[in-house]
Amino acid sequence: MTGYILKRLLSAIPVLLGISVIVFLIMALIPGDPATAILGSYATPENVEKLNRDLGLDKSLVQQYFIWLGNMLTGDFGTSFALNRPVLDEVLERFNATLVLAGVAFLVCAVLGVAAGVVSAANQYGLADKAITFAVLLGISIPSFFLGMMMILFFAVNLRWFPVSGMWPIYGDRTLGVLLSHLAMPATALAVVATGVIARLSRSAMLEVLRQDFIRTARAKGVHERGVIWRHALKAAMVAIIPVLGIQAGFVLSGAVYIEMVFQWPGVGRMLVDAILKRDLLLVQGGVVFVAACYVLFNIAVDVAQSLLDPRIKT
Numbered sequence: 001m002t003g004y005i006l007k008r009l010l011s012a013i014p015v016l017l018g019i020s021v022i023v024f025l026i027m028a029l030i031p032g033d034p035a036t037a038i039l040g041s042y043a044t045p046e047n048v049e050k051l052n053r054d055l056g057l058d059k060s061l062v063q064q065y066f067i068w069l070g071n072m073l074t075g076d077f078g079t080s081f082a083l084n085r086p087v088l089d090e091v092l093e094r095f096n097a098t099l100v101l102a103g104v105a106f107l108v109c110a111v112l113g114v115a116a117g118v119v120s121a122a123n124q125y126g127l128a129d130k131a132i133t134f135a136v137l138l139g140i141s142i143p144s145f146f147l148g149m150m151m152i153l154f155f156a157v158n159l160r161w162f163p164v165s166g167m168w169p170i171y172g173d174r175t176l177g178v179l180l181s182h183l184a185m186p187a188t189a190l191a192v193v194a195t196g197v198i199a200r201l202s203r204s205a206m207l208e209v210l211r212q213d214f215i216r217t218a219r220a221k222g223v224h225e226r227g228v229i230w231r232h233a234l235k236a237a238m239v240a241i242i243p244v245l246g247i248q249a250g251f252v253l254s255g256a257v258y259i260e261m262v263f264q265w266p267g268v269g270r271m272l273v274d275a276i277l278k279r280d281l282l283l284v285q286g287g288v289v290f291v292a293a294c295y296v297l298f299n300i301a302v303d304v305a306q307s308l309l310d311p312r313i314k315t
Contacts, residue, residue, distance in 0.1 A: 012296045023288045024065050027281050034279045078282035087286035098256050098267030105190040106252045113195040117202025122229050140196035148189035148262040165264035186263040194248040205240040209233045239309050246302030250295045
């Protein structure tokens with residue numbers, strides 16, 4: 001197992017290098033001069049030239065990339081132009097909020113998606129299967145940002161059940177109950193699409209397992225149907241469901257960008273949008289690479305979990 005984990009970690013290195021090249025080139029190709037955007041009304045030719053020299057933007061793209069990569073490998077992600085603070089400190093501070101939102105949304109979609117898929121497969125072509133299929137298709141068809149805006153209009157503005165936006169109130173106590181009230185709508189909006197995808201693929205995996213011989217054997221031995229479904233079939237189907245959970249975890253993490261803008265959630269997604277608008281190159285590049293690294297590490301963890309359930313995967 002140690003060798004397998006090491007192999008997967010080594011395979012992540014070229015992926016992260018590729019991501020760093022892509023995000024660096026994309027930011028370099030965006031029209032406009034970062035120094036001019038930073039200086040604003042003070043952007044005289046002399047000041048722009050001096051700032052480009054101070055930031056190293058007067059060098060070639062290849063030199064800029066390797067200087068940035070070398071600094072990043074030593075833990076120095078640079079300093080944000082707009083915020084005047086270390087990029088890594090800003091990303092880690094914002095990532096805590098994103099992790100809370102994405103973590104709760106992923107927990108909701110994983111539990112509800114797998115449960116809905118199991119119930120749907122156990123009642124194939126029945127009323128429960130048709131109702132779940134309709135709800136899943138409806139959920140997949142609604143964009144998360146649109147659902148978020150409709151939830152704000154209905155539950156926050158009209159009914160006043162939940163706060164409109166933010167992670168914490170401007171004034172008042174910061175308790176768990178307050179956090180959950182602010183978290184309810186954005187986490188739900190973020191989890192809906194992923195729940196539908198997980199439910200559909202869990203249903204397919206369960207139906208394939210339920211047709212296998214060991215399920216018929218368990219039923220022939222008199223095992224209760226509930227035990228057949230939840231104890232035997234689900235355990236075997238998890239080998240196929242776990243990779244789906246890993247993919248949807250990445251979807252939830254990336255989809256947090258839209259939700260954070262809709263609900264003004266103070267996470268990495270909102271930070272990246274603001275940094276792009278301000279041409280804060282180092283903050284964008286550091287934030288994207290950090291999030292990509294988290295996604296890659298999570299997928300490695302998913303692969304390891306899958307290999308524990310099915311040792312044949314390691315070979």
